Amino acid sequence: MSSPSTHLRQASVGIHLGALFPLLLLLIDSLLGRLSVNPIQDLTLRTGQVALILLLLSLSCTPLGRLTGWTWMVALRKPLGLYSFLYVSLHLLVFVGLDYGLDGLLISQAIAEKRYVLAGLVSFLLLLPLAATSTRAAQRRLGRWWRRLHWLVYPAAIAALLHYLWLSKVARVPILAAALLLALLLLRIPLLRQRLRRR
Amino acid sequence: MTRLIPSSAITPESLYTRRGFLGIAGALSAATLLAACGRRATEPTLSGEQPASEPRDELDDPLNSFEQITNYNNYYEFTTDKQEVARLATSFRSSPWELEVGGLVARPRIFALEDLLAFPQEERIYRLRCVEGWSMVIPWQGFPLHQLLRMVEPLPTARYVRFETIFRPEEMPGQRDRYYPWPYIEGLRLDEAMHDLTLMATGLYGRTLPPQNGAPVRLVVPWKYGFKSIKAVVRIELTEQIPTSLWMAMAPHEYGFYANVNPEVAHPRWSQASERRIGELGRRPTLPFNGYADEVAMLYSGMDLRRNF
Ligand code: HEM
Numbered sequence: 001m002s003s004p005s006t007h008l009r010q011a012s013v014g015i016h017l018g019a020l021f022p023l024l025l026l027l028i029d030s031l032l033g034r035l036s037v038n039p040i041q042d043l044t045l046r047t048g049q050v051a052l053i054l055l056l057l058s059l060s061c062t063p064l065g066r067l068t069g070w071t072w073m074v075a076l077r078k079p080l081g082l083y084s085f086l087y088v089s090l091h092l093l094v095f096v097g098l099d100y101g102l103d104g105l106l107i108s109q110a111i112a113e114k115r116y117v118l119a120g121l122v123s124f125l126l127l128l129p130l131a132a133t134s135t136r137a138a139q140r141r142l143g144r145w146w147r148r149l150h151w152l153v154y155p156a157a158i159a160a161l162l163h164y165l166w167l168s169k170v171a172r173v174p175i176l177a178a179a180l181l182l183a184l185l186l187l188r189i190p191l192l193r194q195r196l197r198r199r
Numbered sequence: 200m201t202r203l204i205p206s207s208a209i210t211p212e213s214l215y216t217r218r219g220f221l222g223i224a225g226a227l228s229a230a231t232l233l234a235a236c237g238r239r240a241t242e243p244t245l246s247g248e249q250p251a252s253e254p255r256d257e258l259d260d261p262l263n264s265f266e267q268i269t270n271y272n273n274y275y276e277f278t279t280d281k282q283e284v285a286r287l288a289t290s291f292r293s294s295p296w297e298l299e300v301g302g303l304v305a306r307p308r309i310f311a312l313e314d315l316l317a318f319p320q321e322e323r324i325y326r327l328r329c330v331e332g333w334s335m336v337i338p339w340q341g342f343p344l345h346q347l348l349r350m351v352e353p354l355p356t357a358r359y360v361r362f363e364t365i366f367r368p369e370e371m372p373g374q375r376d377r378y379y380p381w382p383y384i385e386g387l388r389l390d391e392a393m394h395d396l397t398l399m400a401t402g403l404y405g406r407t408l409p410p411q412n413g414a415p416v417r418l419v420v421p422w423k424y425g426f427k428s429i430k431a432v433v434r435i436e437l438t439e440q441i442p443t444s445l446w447m448a449m450a451p452h453e454y455g456f457y458a459n460v461n462p463e464v465a466h467p468r469w470s471q472a473s474e475r476r477i478g479e480l481g482r483r484p485t486l487p488f489n490g491y492a493d494e495v496a497m498l499y500s501g502m503d504l505r506r507n508f
Contacts, residue, residue, distance in 0.1 A: 036282045037267040037477050038333055084485060101481045113465045113472070169331075170279070170449075172378055 008072040015076060019083035022050045022091075040098045047091035052164060054084035056156055057182060063187035078134060081153065085131040088124055116166035123159035126152045159179055204427035256324045256336045258490055260476070265337040265404045267477050272411045274430060275379065276364065276371040288410035291370050293431070296415045302361070302436035305352035312415050316401060318342035323398055325421035327428070328460045330491045331435060334474045339419055341400035345393040351438050353389065359394040361385075362418060363434035379445065385429040386442030387420065388455060388498075396421055396494055399432075422491040424458045455508040459499070460489035464508050 026046055029035050035042040058080035065073030095117075100107045110117050130150055133139070139146045161181055165174040216386040220407035272284040294312055320340045328334045364383035368374040371387075374381045391397065398419040401408055401435070413430025420427050420462050427444060446454035453466065462472045462485040473482040488495050499507070 037271045038475065040475065040480070041333065098480065106482065109472060140493070
């Protein structure tokens with residue numbers, strides 16, 4: 001029989017492989033020239049998609065762990081969140097470096113005129129301190145502030161979904177993703193209540 | 200009326216792909232084409248020396264390749280994935296075809312594909328600017344829409360032209376998705392439709408129009424965002440009321456009737472100030488009316504283009 005710690009180990013391996021696979025595919029497609037004829041858009045969309053999926057997966061760990069009783073799932077939040085941040089960073093690098101060629105004027109114009117870029121940027125800026133304080137040492141140093149700080153992942157996810165909604169010509173998939181996030185948030189409410197009650 | 204154009208009237212594709220396109224037969228067709236639209240041509244020099252360069256549009260930008268043009272298509276009737284359209288469209292039957300023209304006209308009629316090909320076919324090198332922020336330069340063949348409209352004799356009450364794409368979900372998997380109010384509809388004001396730049400395209404790069412590009416006949420309105428250039432047209436109707444396009448129906452505050460390329464009017468969510476030319480890295484500024492302002496700006500004089508987006 002497998003113990004929770006084996007589950008955790010297996011799930012972690014799965015996450016590392018699963019999260020790195022899209023990056024590998026991106027590298028292979030880029031090197032072999034197998035991106036579309038609009039390669040920059042391809043890179044932007046693919047990194048953005050993976051980033052969002054990983055972020056939502058990271059957020060589902062706690063509620064799903066509680067629902068299923070697999071409390072070890074909570075430990076998966078961190079690698080999923082960090083991988084999401086990796087893709088967000090690549091996404092931003094493609095935007096700033098490849099798409100806009102480091103042209104500060106065009107970039108600031110894009111931020112000012114495209115609200116979806118602003119929302120993406122807000123999301124990135126909210127995720128940045130979370131990634132920076134993801135180590136155990138930081139967690140210890142920050143004490144109870146760590147938890148408060150990491151609550152920012154919710155506004156970050158909401159901003160990311162707004163970003164997605166506002167850039168999409170057709171709202172269906174973003175709305176499904178938003179419904180998923182809403183469900184995750186709702187799942188947290190009774191848990192939150194329980195926790196408050198326990199104190 | 201069923202005269203087919205002799206194939207010799209069409210520039211063979213090899214001429215496009217060969218250096219010196221402008222040097223040979225291309226010089227003639229390119230010159231007539233550019234003259235026809237009242238534009239500056241890259242004219243052969245007086246010494247008879249030909250510019251030994253790739254074919255270019257009148258702004259001196261090179262054409263996109265046949266590969267690029269036929270493998271990156273926004274055609275939601277098949278799929279929203281631009282790279283998958285070509286594959287999904289292979290089994291689309293674009294012949295036989297009938298285009299029904301009616302509404303406020305004196306002589307409604309049905310044009311068979313052969314009738315459409317019987318209009319004198321011209322070559323037009325146009326920029327295509329997608330609302331998503333990318334663009335291409337495409338050598339179309341086709342005929343100006345005004346030729347067809349004159350034949351059906353619009354009535355004085357006609358003010359708009361409504362276009363409709365074929366609805367054939369068996370062959371167009373995207374049309375099985377009920378999320379969209381199919382069929383695709385687009386519209387033009389009658390004077391826009393009568394403008395000489397407004398083309399009914401039946402081919403590109405000297406070949407028959409590929410299904411992924413809107414075979415067998417599509418509209419091309421080069422000064423408007425690409426979605427106005429409706430594909431696989433089966434019905435044209437002249438109306439008094441302004442037609443409601445599919446995108447206007449789906450998102451009225453985001454898609455206006457006019458959809459003229461305009462770097463100064465940001466789409467409610469996208470700035471349209473710059474674009475990426477397919478095949479280039481980096482971005483280039485977007486031009487008012489996609490670079491056709493000299494020809495078309497007067498159609499909109501006195502209009503507030505911010506409100507009429
Ligand atoms: C750092 C600031 C950000 C910028 C400047 C940015 C920019 C962009 C751009 C330019 C696009 C492509 C739009 C298009 O071609 O139509 C895009 C798409 C996308 N981005 Fe971002 N983004 C940012 C942050 C984020 C974040 C934080 C996430 C999620 C965690 C994210 C997820 C996505 C998704 C899911 C897409 C759409 C993919 C699709 O349409 O299939 N982005 N972003």
